[in-house]
Amino acid sequence: MRVNYGRQTINADDIEAVLNVLKTPLLTQGPLLRTFENALSAETSFRYSIAANSATSCLYLSLKALSIKTGDLVWTSPITFAATANMAIMCGASIDFVDIQLDTYNMCPKNLKSKLETASQKDKLPNAIIFVSMCGNWSNLKEVSELCNEYDVKLIHDASHSLGAEPDTQSIDRQICDATVYSFHPVKMITTGEGGAVLTDKEYIYKSCELLRSHGITRKRDDLDKIDAEDWFYEQVDIGFNFRLTDIQAALGLSQLKKLRAFVQKRNEIARLYQDQLNADSYAYQKINKSCKSSYHLFSVLCKNKKYRDEAYKQLKSRGIGTNVHYIPIYRHPYYKQWQFEYGNFPASEEYYERCLSLPIFPGLDPNIISEVSMILNGI
Numbered sequence: 028m029r030v031n032y033g034r035q036t037i038n039a040d041d042i043e044a045v046l047n048v049l050k051t052p053l054l055t056q057g058p059l060l061r062t063f064e065n066a067l068s069a070e071t072s073f074r075y076s077i078a079a080n081s082a083t084s085c086l087y088l089s090l091k092a093l094s095i096k097t098g099d100l101v102w103t104s105p106i107t108f109a110a111t112a113n114m115a116i117m118c119g120a121s122i123d124f125v126d127i128q129l130d131t132y133n134m135c136p137k138n139l140k141s142k143l144e145t146a147s148q149k150d151k152l153p154n155a156i157i158f159v160s161m162c163g164n165w166s167n168l169k170e171v172s173e174l175c176n177e178y179d180v181k182l183i184h185d186a187s188h189s190l191g192a193e194p195d196t197q198s199i200d201r202q203i204c205d206a207t208v209y210s211f212h213p214v215k216m217i218t219t220g221e222g223g224a225v226l227t228d229k230e231y232i233y234k235s236c237e238l239l240r241s242h243g244i245t246r247k248r249d250d251l252d253k254i255d256a257e258d259w260f261y262e263q264v265d266i267g268f269n270f271r272l273t274d275i276q277a278a279l280g281l282s283q284l285k286k287l288r289a290f291v292q293k294r295n296e297i298a299r300l301y302q303d304q305l306n307a308d309s310y311a312y313q314k315i316n317k318s319c320k321s322s323y324h325l326f327s328v329l330c331k332n333k334k335y336r337d338e339a340y341k342q343l344k345s346r347g348i349g350t351n352v353h354y355i356p357i358y359r360h361p362y363y364k365q366w367q368f369e370y371g372n373f374p375a376s377e378e379y380y381e382r383c384l385s386l387p388i389f390p391g392l393d394p395n396i397i398s399e400v401s402m403i404l405n406g407i
C-alpha cells in the first residue's frame with residue numbers, strides 16, 4: 028500500500044524527547060507521567076487525568092470506578108471498536124446496543140429515549156451508557172447526557188477519536204460525563220505507541236482509576252491503614268492489573284500534545300478538500316452539529332449503496348490506497364452471537380455498515396492523494 032487510512036506523524040522533536048528519557052534513571056513510574064497527565068488536564072479542561080497503557084484499559088478502569096459488576100447492564104452504540112463493549116463484559120456486565128442516527132453516526136437520542144422508557148417500565152434500566160463520538164464528532168452527546176441524568180444512568184464518553192475536538196462550551200458542560208476516555212494508538216489524534224487516558228472532574232473516579240491502574244496498591248501515606256509507616260511500606264487495598272504507561276511513552280505523548288491543535292487543523296483542511304472534490308451526489312458526509320468542531324480522526328463517507336462502496340474499496344486498493352470500514356456492528360462478531368442480537372433492531376447501524384468507507388486522513392497526507400482518491404471515486 029502506498030498510503031493507509033491513517034498513520035502517526037512523528038518529527039525530530041518527538042524522537043529527541045524519547046531519546047532523552049532513555050538517558051534518565053526512571054523509564055517507568057518516573058516524573059514524566061504526571062507531567063503528561065497534567066498537560067492532558069490543561070488541554071481538555073478536566074480536573075483529573077489518569078494515563079494508562081491503552082484506551083481499552085482506560086474503559087475498563089472507568090467502568091470499575093463506576094462499580095460496574097456482574098449482573099449490571101451497559102448500553103453502547105453498535106458502531107464502535109469492539110473494546111467499547113468488550114470492557115463492560117470483562118466487568119461481568121451484560122451489554123445491549125442503542126441504534127445510531129445515520130447522519131451523525133452517533134447514538135441516536137430518540138432511540139435512546141424510547142429504549143429507556145421501555146426499560147424503565149420493565150425495571151431494567153442500564154447502569155451505564157458508553158457514548159462514542161464517532162470520527163471525532165460530539166453531536167448528540169448533550170442530548171444523551173440529559174437522558175442519562177433523567178434516568179440516573181452513569182455516562183462514559185469513549186472519546187478515543189476525539190482528542191482536540193471542540194464542543195461548544197456554552198452548551199456542553201464537561202461535567203456531564205462521569206469519565207471521558209482518549210486513545211493514543213498511532214492512528215488516533217496523538218500517539219504514545221500504545222496508550223490512553225481517563226479524564227474526569229470526579230475525585231472518586233480519579234482515585235479509583237489511579238489505584239486500579241497499578242494492582243490496587245497504594246503508597247500514599249494518607250490512604251494507609253498503618254500509621255507511622257516506613258518509606259518502603261505499601262498496602263494492597265483493592266485488586267487490579269498493571270496498566271501503567273511508561274515514561275518513554277509519556278515523553279512522546281507530551282511532545283505530540285504540543286502539536287494537537289495543528290493536527291486537528293490539518294485534518295479539518297483535508298476533510299474540506301475531499302468535500303470540495305468529491306461528487307456531491309454520490310456521497311453523504313457525517314453531519315456535525317454547528318456547535319461542534321470535529322477532530323476528524325476518521326473521514327468516513329457514506330456511499331450510495333453497498334455495491335458502490337465495495338467497488339470503491341477495490342479500485343482504491345488496486346491503486347495502493349488503503350481505506351477501511353469503521354466499523355462492523357459489534358453484534359455481528361462471532362463472539363457476540365451468543366446473545367442473539369437481532370440485526371433488524373438496528374436499521375441505521377446496518378445501513379451505515381453497508382455504505383461506509385473511511386478515506387485516508389492524517390496530518391502528513393499528500394494533497395495529491397486526496398485529488399487521486401476523489402478522481403477515482405468520481406469515476407465509479
Ligand SMILES: *Cc1c(COP(=O)(O)O)cnc(C)c1O
Nearest residue numbers: 081082083108110187210212223
Ligand atoms: C481505538 C479505540 C479504542 C481502543 O483504543 P486502544 O488505545 O487501542 O485500546 C476504543 N474505542 C474506540 C472507539 C476506538 O476507536
